[in-house]
Amino acid sequence: MRSDRSQSAPLGLKIAAACGLLFLHLPILLIFVYAFTTEEKSFVWPPPALTTQWFAVTWNRPDVWQALSLSVRVAAISTAIALVLGTLCSAAVSRTQFFGRETISLLVILPIALPGIITGIALRSAFALADIPFSFWTIVLGHATFCVVVVYNNAVARFRRTSGSMIEASMDLGADGFQTFRHVVLPNIATALLAGGMLAFALSFDEVIVTTFTAGQQQTLPIWMLEELIRPRQRPVTNVVAMVVVLVTLLPILLAYYLTRDGDQIAGSSK
Amino acid sequence: MSLDAAITTKVAPAILPGSGGLRGALSDLFWREPKLLLLLMLLPPVLWLGIVYIGSLFALLLQSFFLIDEFSGLINREFTLKTYGDLFQAANLDIILRTATMAALVTFASAIIAFPIAYYAARYARGRWKALFYLGVMLPLWSSYLVKIYAWKLILAKEGILTWLLAKLNLLWLLDAWLSLPVVGGNSLSVSFTGTFIVFVYVWLPFMILPVQAALERVPSNLVEASSDLGASPGQTFRNVLFPLALPGIVAGSIFTFSLTLGDYIIPQIIGTSRLFIGQAVYSQQGTAGNIPLAAAFTVVPIVIMGFYLWGAKRMGAFDAL
Amino acid sequence: MTSAVSFARVSRHFGSVRAVDAVDLDIVPGEFFAMLGPSGSGKTTCLRLIAGFEQPTAGSIAIFGERAEGVPPYRRNVNTVFQDYALFPHLNVLDNVAYGLMVKGVGKPERQKAAEEALSLVRLPGYGARRPGQLSGGQRQRVALARALVNQPKVLLLDEPLGALDLKLRENMQEELKSLQKALGITFVFVTHDQGEALSMADRVAVFNDGKIMQIGTPEDIYQRPKTRFVADFVGSSNVLPPDFVQRYSGQHRWGSLRPESIRVGSAASGDGVAARLVSTNYLGATTRLALDAGGLRLHAIVPAGTALPEQGEAVVLTFNREHLHLMDEPA
Numbered sequence: 001m002r003s004d005r006s007q008s009a010p011l012g013l014k015i016a017a018a019c020g021l022l023f024l025h026l027p028i029l030l031i032f033v034y035a036f037t038t039e040e041k042s043f044v045w046p047p048p049a050l051t052t053q054w055f056a057v058t059w060n061r062p063d064v065w066q067a068l069s070l071s072v073r074v075a076a077i078s079t080a081i082a083l084v085l086g087t088l089c090s091a092a093v094s095r096t097q098f099f100g101r102e103t104i105s106l107l108v109i110l111p112i113a114l115p116g117i118i119t120g121i122a123l124r125s126a127f128a129l130a131d132i133p134f135s136f137w138t139i140v141l142g143h144a145t146f147c148v149v150v151v152y153n154n155a156v157a158r159f160r161r162t163s164g165s166m167i168e169a170s171m172d173l174g175a176d177g178f179q180t181f182r183h184v185v186l187p188n189i190a191t192a193l194l195a196g197g198m199l200a201f202a203l204s205f206d207e208v209i210v211t212t213f214t215a216g217q218q219q220t221l222p223i224w225m226l227e228e229l230i231r232p233r234q235r236p237v238t239n240v241v242a243m244v245v246v247l248v249t250l251l252p253i254l255l256a257y258y259l260t261r262d263g264d265q266i267a268g269s270s271k
Numbered sequence: 272m273s274l275d276a277a278i279t280t281k282v283a284p285a286i287l288p289g290s291g292g293l294r295g296a297l298s299d300l301f302w303r304e305p306k307l308l309l310l311l312m313l314l315p316p317v318l319w320l321g322i323v324y325i326g327s328l329f330a331l332l333l334q335s336f337f338l339i340d341e342f343s344g345l346i347n348r349e350f351t352l353k354t355y356g357d358l359f360q361a362a363n364l365d366i367i368l369r370t371a372t373m374a375a376l377v378t379f380a381s382a383i384i385a386f387p388i389a390y391y392a393a394r395y396a397r398g399r400w401k402a403l404f405y406l407g408v409m410l411p412l413w414s415s416y417l418v419k420i421y422a423w424k425l426i427l428a429k430e431g432i433l434t435w436l437l438a439k440l441n442l443l444w445l446l447d448a449w450l451s452l453p454v455v456g457g458n459s460l461s462v463s464f465t466g467t468f469i470v471f472v473y474v475w476l477p478f479m480i481l482p483v484q485a486a487l488e489r490v491p492s493n494l495v496e497a498s499s500d501l502g503a504s505p506g507q508t509f510r511n512v513l514f515p516l517a518l519p520g521i522v523a524g525s526i527f528t529f530s531l532t533l534g535d536y537i538i539p540q541i542i543g544t545s546r547l548f549i550g551q552a553v554y555s556q557q558g559t560a561g562n563i564p565l566a567a568a569f570t571v572v573p574i575v576i577m578g579f580y581l582w583g584a585k586r587m588g589a590f591d592a593l
Numbered sequence: 594m595t596s597a598v599s600f601a602r603v604s605r606h607f608g609s610v611r612a613v614d615a616v617d618l619d620i621v622p623g624e625f626f627a628m629l630g631p632s633g634s635g636k637t638t639c640l641r642l643i644a645g646f647e648q649p650t651a652g653s654i655a656i657f658g659e660r661a662e663g664v665p666p667y668r669r670n671v672n673t674v675f676q677d678y679a680l681f682p683h684l685n686v687l688d689n690v691a692y693g694l695m696v697k698g699v700g701k702p703e704r705q706k707a708a709e710e711a712l713s714l715v716r717l718p719g720y721g722a723r724r725p726g727q728l729s730g731g732q733r734q735r736v737a738l739a740r741a742l743v744n745q746p747k748v749l750l751l752d753e754p755l756g757a758l759d760l761k762l763r764e765n766m767q768e769e770l771k772s773l774q775k776a777l778g779i780t781f782v783f784v785t786h787d788q789g790e791a792l793s794m795a796d797r798v799a800v801f802n803d804g805k806i807m808q809i810g811t812p813e814d815i816y817q818r819p820k821t822r823f824v825a826d827f828v829g830s831s832n833v834l835p836p837d838f839v840q841r842y843s844g845q846h847r848w849g850s851l852r853p854e855s856i857r858v859g860s861a862a863s864g865d866g867v868a869a870r871l872v873s874t875n876y877l878g879a880t881t882r883l884a885l886d887a888g889g890l891r892l893h894a895i896v897p898a899g900t901a902l903p904e905q906g907e908a909v910v911l912t913f914n915r916e917h918l919h920l921m922d923e924p925a
Contacts, residue, residue: 024407042430043424108316113530114577125331145320172667172673173740179667229420242418242422286659
């Protein structure tokens with residue numbers, strides 16, 4: 001019998017788990033190497049030599065900058081809309097028991113539960129039916145729709161951990177509804193909203209499937225990459241952009257994790 | 272009392288007057304009519320999701336009952352089930368069957384690879400290691416989808432790292448033998464079903480790990496110990512105790528892997544053969560072919576399959592593990 | 594004189610549940626008033642009706658003569674110490690205490706000074722910079738108290754404030770609360786399910802059961818002269834005596850109650866009295882509690898520890914002073 005279970009995992013399990021994690025991470029690390037390769041025409045391994053020249057080339061490419069700028073603007077506005085809608089929805093759902101609560105939750109989760117292509121084509125055909133021309137705002141419309149769920153999930157989890165008597169305490173001490181929201185509710189859910197906002201931003205920044213249906217002629221960064229994947233023009237530039245995208249999405253994820261980790265650790269250690 | 276001096280000494284009323292103004296009036300109104308506040312809070316998100324999203328879905332569904340005129344290319348807006356009939360043409364059935372088979376295989380493989388990671392993270396990892404495992408799954412999950420696909424294009428390319436590695440290990444014959452097989456083989460891994468399969472598994476794996484881990488976290492560790500105390504071999508413990516308890520998590524994870532594979536059109540387009548999957552069929556029908564009704568009918572297929580899948584999963588209690 | 598809090602036929606129904614059922618109540622300004630009852634008896638709902646978290650289904654509530662129905666909690670000059678304290682985790686102790694003054698627009702230096710004083714009052718001077726999470730349960734309780742008192746409420750409501758504290762701390766806090774109340778002269782309304790707490794602290798006690806007030810009176814009234822079987826049983830577990838039994842000793846056919854400490858237990862040979870059999874003994878430190886069976890009637894007696902006791906199962910004779918037998922109002 002094992003006497004101390006937490007220290008001795010069977011060797012086979014350790015190896016299987018380690019291999020699984022390596023499988024998840026090695027491909028991403030490979031991107032970093034390819035960003036420095038001197039090879040232009042193929043994906044040859046090992047790289048013949050290493051260089052940083054492609055960073056300069058990428059820096060001077062206006063199409064990359066345009067795509068990046070569009071992606072950032074879309075993500076920022078979609079996140080802002082998702083924050084408002086997600087917070088309202090989570091507050092309503094956690095505040096009271098009401099008829100149709102489950103339906104509301106389902107409604108929020110549906111855009112991410114159904115395959116992106118369905119959301120995409122549904123929006124596209126709706127735009128077509130309503131004679132709405134593609135624009136910046138049609139992209140935002142799609143992105144905000146599936147970003148709501150991320151904010152919603154984070155905020156609902158935080159509301160669940162927030163004691164209900166705190167709102168009563170605030171009102172008891174003379175704060176009206178607006179003061180209570182400003183001084184008690186908002187500070188308590190702020191980090192959850194920030195985390196939700198980060199994830200929503202990352203989600204929007206990376207989205208490609210819905211965007212292909214709602215973007216028209218404009219290119220977000222993922223659309224730009226998709227084009228490069230299907231019809232490569234300058235592979236090294238794609239390599240560099242891929243690396244930058246990994247780094248840019250990494251930051252909000254780590255930050256979101258840092259902002260919500262207390263709750264996770266409590267949940268993990270209370271077993 | 273010293274407290275009195277700090278604030279006021281005059282006799283305060285028991286009921287304070289309202290603060291007046293719009294804010295005070297609104298605050299009192301919301302307090303008196305909490306349902307009004309609830310309605311106001313729900314209105315924007317429900318309007319947005321209800322009109323923008325559900326409205327679009329409904330419009331899509333509606334179009335699947337229309338028919339495209341084969342000569343003029345115009346959409347005939349009359350109710351018909353003929354478009355659905357087109358789904359049952361041999362070529363289209365082929366696409367549906369191929370996609371469903373791929374989704375099932377991907378789900379199965381994800382479950383096998385996910386289990387050791389989830390089990391280790393749930394039962395052995397503590398403190399810092401636990402956080403590391405969590406991030407180790409979350410980071411790939413949230414990493415750019417296209418970059419992940421791109422990375423595999425690099426790996427699977429004929430001149431890429433996998434071929435190089437196999438050559439070093441003198442195993443190239445194995446790769447060649449595999450690629451010469453019908454159906455799964457091809458010119459190189461990046462233009463074969465095998466490649467499509469590997470990338471699908473890679474991209475959706477984190478969606479399997481997280482719910483399985485959540486399900487395993489809920490298994491009391493003394494249950495496992497009790498099983499081995501009673502003389503069960505590790506294999507028996509796995510079969511009779513761990514697997515049944517992890518099953519709701521696996522089913523929950525499979526909802527993601529299955530649904531995401533059914534609807535994806537980018538992975539098979541970039542890494543795969545010219546034979547279509549449902550997602551690609553939808554994309555080309557609505558795009559180049561301009562046949563929105565058929566595209567709409569195609570999207571109903573994954574919805575129906577997922578509907579049955581979710582119904583079955585709910586009966587197995589998989590939603591608790593989400 | 595106007596009552597601090599006055600209930601006139603106040604009811605609060607939740608669906609078919611009558612949490613509070615046609616309650617009449619008058620709380621005198623400056624008194625320490627306890628609401629005592631088992632859980633679900635309506636005492637906490639009454640407190641929430643005073644605070645404004647609940648609205649009466651019927652009847653009217655006045656606070657110092659002013660109508661309170663439809664007035665939101667933030668416009669009532671009444672403050673609450675919550676059972677779980679409900680301190681704001683994102684604010685430090687000083688800002689927690691100063692919260693009420695802050696939302697009323699009192700300037701920062703002024704409200705911080707008042708908060709410091711309130712903290713000294715509850716004997717936590719210098720704790721202002723800490724977070725609620727860094728405090729012990731007893732300290733949190735004091736902060737919650739200071740946070741309410743700093744607003745100088747006309748009525749202070751305390752919802753089982755000592756429930757989460759351990760025994761020793763609870764006894765200390767009982768004394769402190771009592772002396773604080775006397776010093777400040779604020780009306781305290783205190784909800785508890787602990788009869789010892791209610792009796793030792795309150796000027797007057799209301800005993801609740803099933804949404805109704807069974808009896809209101811001084812602790813001595815409640816303890817010595819319970820009006821109903823419920824009160825006799827719930828407050829200090831008196832022996833409830835059936836009318837037939839009572840008639841033999843008082844000549845009246847009414848329910849009666851007898852305190853366990855009023856019963857003397859003698860040997861079977863010692864003469865007249867109620868014949869009984871000793872069922873079990875329970876050592877309680879200073880006293881010993883005896884369970885007795887008097888011809889099918891189960892009685893309890895409390896005797897000083899060290900008293901020579903008969904064997905278990907042995908026949909005994911119970912005697913008591915007739916004037917200790919209390920006749921209740923409840924009809925036979």
